Amino acid sequence: DIQMTQSPSTLSASVGDRVTVTCRASQSISSWLAWYQQKPGKAPNLLIYKASSLQTGVPSRFSGSGSGTEFTLTISGLQPDDFATYYCQQYNSYPITFGQGTRLEIK
């Protein structure tokens, strides 16, 4: 199975900051990576697919980059609504696997 490792586990930031979350795969997954945002008590919401493609309706302050084994999710100009938990997911092969999550909290 492909292991996905996110860092950091928790990130403290302020409104207006630019933040980056990293996701590393245990083997190359090309660009087959998605990012989700999850708020308490809600289902995950797709932000980015194919490493850097923005899902329809997602604000442009979210961006993704990377290929192979290292990927990043960047949020430019944090808004109050962005404080949530973020997960990466690989879909290079079965079984589909997720990172352990990064909790973005208000500093």
Add this chain to the structure above:
Amino acid sequence: QVQLVQSGAEVKKPGASVKVSCKASGYTFTSYYMHWVRQAPGQGLEWMGIINPGGGSTRYAQKFQGRVTMTRDTSTSTVYMELSSLRSEDTAVYYCGRSPNYCTDGVCWFAPWGQGTLVTVSS
């Protein structure tokens, strides 16, 4: 609009089975794969398996092989996930999630997701 609506919360005793439903609307049901993902309290996301609503074929994560069964009813555009021999560690929110129809064998991202179904296993 595309919508996935799941069945309500369940409380089960250890050793019992649970069957969760996910009713799809707003698109051609048989043209898109459906996945199941679960999330234990305070934990991350865990992929359980996939069903092709068109032909009914399934693929399960090895961890759940022998305990999980995914089925579909095309007449009601509903997929089901049944988990048997429940134990306390199966207490979690269970989600269905649709993947795009152009992904080979359904291995893809998920959008949208159902609202989730809390299954509590307790004696």
